[in-house]
Amino acid sequence: MMTSGMPMAALLKQLEETRLLTPLDRHFALQMAAIHKEDSELFVLICALLSKQLSAQHACLPLDTIHLSNPFLERQASVSVQLDVNGLTQAVADFAAVGAPGDNCPLILDGQRLYLKRYHDFEQRVSRRLLDMAQTSFSTDDSVISALSLLFPRLSTANDSDDIDWQKVATATAFSQKLSIITGGPGTGKTTTVTKLLMLLCLSGQMVIRLVAPTGKAAARLTESIKASKQKLKAELAGVADELDLTAIDRIPEEAATLHRLLGVIPGSHQFRHHKDNPLHLDLLIVDEASMVDLPMMDRLLDALPEHARLILLGDQDQLASVEAGAVLADICAGLRTLDGGWQMRYTAPFANDLSLLTGYDMTPFGTAHPGIGNNLCMLRKSHRFQGDAGIGVLAKAVNQCDKQGIMKAWQAGYSELHWIEHGTQKQGLTQLLKLACEQYRDYLEVMHRPDFDPMSIIDRYNSYRILCATRAGEYGVEGINAHVSAALKQAGLINPSQEFFPGRPVIIQSNDYNLGLFNGDIGIILPCHESKRLMAHFIQADGSVLKVLPARLPGHETCFAMTVHKSQGSEFASVSLVLPPSPSPAQRQLLTKELVYTAITRAKQYFTCLGSQRVFEDASMQRTTRASGLAQRLWQA
Numbered sequence: 145m146m147t148s149g150m151p152m153a154a155l156l157k158q159l160e161e162t163r164l165l166t167p168l169d170r171h172f173a174l175q176m177a178a179i180h181k182e183d184s185e186l187f188v189l190i191c192a193l194l195s196k197q198l199s200a201q202h203a204c205l206p207l208d209t210i211h212l213s214n215p216f217l218e219r220q221a222s223v224s225v226q227l228d229v230n231g232l233t234q235a236v237a238d239f240a241a242v243g244a245p246g247d248n249c250p251l252i253l254d255g256q257r258l259y260l261k262r263y264h265d266f267e268q269r270v271s272r273r274l275l276d277m278a279q280t281s282f283s284t285d286d287s288v289i290s291a292l293s294l295l296f297p298r299l300s301t302a303n304d305s306d307d308i309d310w311q312k313v314a315t316a317t318a319f320s321q322k323l324s325i326i327t328g329g330p331g332t333g334k335t336t337t338v339t340k341l342l343m344l345l346c347l348s349g350q351m352v353i354r355l356v357a358p359t360g361k362a363a364a365r366l367t368e369s370i371k372a373s374k375q376k377l378k379a380e381l382a383g384v385a386d387e388l389d390l391t392a393i394d395r396i397p398e399e400a401a402t403l404h405r406l407l408g409v410i411p412g413s414h415q416f417r418h419h420k421d422n423p424l425h426l427d428l429l430i431v432d433e434a435s436m437v438d439l440p441m442m443d444r445l446l447d448a449l450p451e452h453a454r455l456i457l458l459g460d461q462d463q464l465a466s467v468e469a470g471a472v473l474a475d476i477c478a479g480l481r482t483l484d485g486g487w488q489m490r491y492t493a494p495f496a497n498d499l500s501l502l503t504g505y506d507m508t509p510f511g512t513a514h515p516g517i518g519n520n521l522c523m524l525r526k527s528h529r530f531q532g533d534a535g536i537g538v539l540a541k542a543v544n545q546c547d548k549q550g551i552m553k554a555w556q557a558g559y560s561e562l563h564w565i566e567h568g569t570q571k572q573g574l575t576q577l578l579k580l581a582c583e584q585y586r587d588y589l590e591v592m593h594r595p596d597f598d599p600m601s602i603i604d605r606y607n608s609y610r611i612l613c614a615t616r617a618g619e620y621g622v623e624g625i626n627a628h629v630s631a632a633l634k635q636a637g638l639i640n641p642s643q644e645f646f647p648g649r650p651v652i653i654q655s656n657d658y659n660l661g662l663f664n665g666d667i668g669i670i671l672p673c674h675e676s677k678r679l680m681a682h683f684i685q686a687d688g689s690v691l692k693v694l695p696a697r698l699p700g701h702e703t704c705f706a707m708t709v710h711k712s713q714g715s716e717f718a719s720v721s722l723v724l725p726p727s728p729s730p731a732q733r734q735l736l737t738k739e740l741v742y743t744a745i746t747r748a749k750q751y752f753t754c755l756g757s758q759r760v761f762e763d764a765s766m767q768r769t770t771r772a773s774g775l776a777q778r779l780w781q782a
């Protein structure tokens with residue numbers, strides 16, 4: 145079945161040395177074979193490939209994606225599989241450790257997808273629960289139609305889909321469905337839409353509503369945006385106060401929590417306080433930045449939802465997927481993708497009719513015979529943040545569409561908010577970036593010793609700029625750039641890093657510490673504490689308060705002048721510099737995707753700078769990521 149010039153254990157060791165496998169992949173494969181007394185070399189190879197796949201956050205290993213003549217994509221194959229895909233599938237199914245869906249085996253083969261049982265269970269439970277929720281819809285009456293027309297006054301009767309106010313459609317959809325997913329890029333009005341929806345729901349009766357986001361930073365941002373959106377709505381509706389009860393706006397909650405806090409962390413345990421047998425006390429849950437929610441977390445969240453509760457997921461399906469396994473939001477939206485790479489709503493004919501009645505638009509063209517879970521989705525595509533032709537919006541759109549010409553045009557158009565730094569020779573590009581970083585970070589570093597600046601305003605200033613790196617390791621990864629920036633700031637006399645914890649050092653937390661209330665990705669700054677006269681790490685929490693922690697008590701952390709694009713999800717900065725490596729290795733090239741570039745660009749509100757080379761930027765923008773999973777198929781072909 146297999147051809148290899150060396151014993152399997154030696155082959156795995158060689159693959160580890162050439163970094164095509166991690167030590168974990170090798171140990172997993174050998175352990176699986178030992179535990180299950182499996183002496184087949186093919187079994188070891190498949191386990192190594194599955195582990196490699198899981199490390200890359202795929203939920204499973206599709207057997208039909210394995211390059212049989214060179215499974216590890218070595219420069220020169222040292223192993224090959226002498227079977228076709230069907231033969232391989234049969235051989236894998238015959239291993240004692242591999243079962244079919246429903247079997248109690250460590251590995252599950254579902255069609256041609258091979259899973260760890262845990263992940264198969266997650267996927268099955270998540271899809272079952274979402275499909276189950278998608279069955280329930282709520283009736284509406286004339287009062288909803290008139291409230292909707294007051295909330296979205298520019299009612300158009302045009303049939304052209306370009307004239308449809310999709311925010312109104314999304315509000316109508318989410319009002320009438322138990323499960324709804326509202327997706328869209330930055331500034332497309334997700335918060336505005338959800339605020340109007342919440343007003344509508346508050347008008348129709350009392351309900352316990354909770355707002356959550358995956359990280360503290362994202363939760364704090366959601367609180368801010370809902371507050372702003374409520375104020376704006378109040379002003380907009382002032383003229384119709386005699387037709388709509390505006391006190392409903394005051395009943396809209398604005399405090400958002402993190403998912404961990406909502407579910408109730410149990411210190412020292414991976415379990416949460418809330419689950420199926422102790423469900424959450426709420427009627428409606430709104431989850432922002434849902435693209436960051438991984439498969440296991442979505443499973444726990446759905447498990448803890450009470451049977452009757454509504455769920456609304458908000459997010460941008462084009463952003464990088466979650467740091468951990470799966471791409472739940474992208475999978476949920478997958479069925480709306482058209483063959484030409486665009487998106488198209490898909491409704492059942494009766495629901496398209498209902499939406500036409502509710503919104504006043506002709507939605508019947510979007511009715512289809514195979515809508516999957518389309519009735520539960522709404523996609524917003526018009527950005528209200530970047531005014532029409534603003535550079536950041538134009539570049540983000542071109543990257544998102546893998547439009548090479550558009551990308552070139554955006555960079556060459558001379559937009560004041562886009563700034564390109566070419567690597568050049570002798571690190572000229574790096575020198576320019578460091579100059580920029582010193583200018584940008586100077587602001588918070590200069591005011592941090594002044595008594596008239598509190599930690600909150602210092603952290604706000606620090607948060608106006610961030611360097612984002614595509615990779616962790618290497619001179620142009622987070623580690624290298626942090627070292628360079630620290631040295632440049634020291635030379636400029638802005639910091640004094642003579643000790644590990646120095647005033648002004650920003651730190652990013654790398655693991656969860658439930659006792660301290662600090663979570664992976666939380667960012668704080670070491671600052672003198674006026675009360676205790678000691679240096680303390682200061683963190684802004686989701687509720688806006690400041691948490692102070694003794695530096696020595698911090699869980700795993702690192703300096704954060706630069707952070708990975710992955711960790712920047714859920715945050716925004718006035719100015720962003722993206723750093724791409726000048727000559728990426730094959731492993732780095734795999735990380736450089738259009739989702740990564742798009743996520744980095746859309747973190748910037750006013751200025752976006754890229755240190756890179758044109759070729760690397762373009763290649764990255766042309767490379768779409770997919771995460772292997774069976775969730776989309778379960779949701780759309782059920």
Ligand SMILES: Nc1ncnc2c1ncn2[C@@H]1O[C@H](COP(=O)(O)OP(=O)(O)OP(=O)(O)O)[C@@H](O)[C@H]1O
Nearest residue numbers: 328329330331332333334335336337369376528529
């Ligand atoms: N239909 C609209 N007409 C005009 N302005 C709008 C409209 N919808 C939203 N806006 C404005 O656009 C900005 C972004 O809106 P909003 O915060 O709702 O978008 P979002 O999708 O939640 O953004 P983010 O991705 O940053 O969370 C806000 O200033 C909002 O007031």
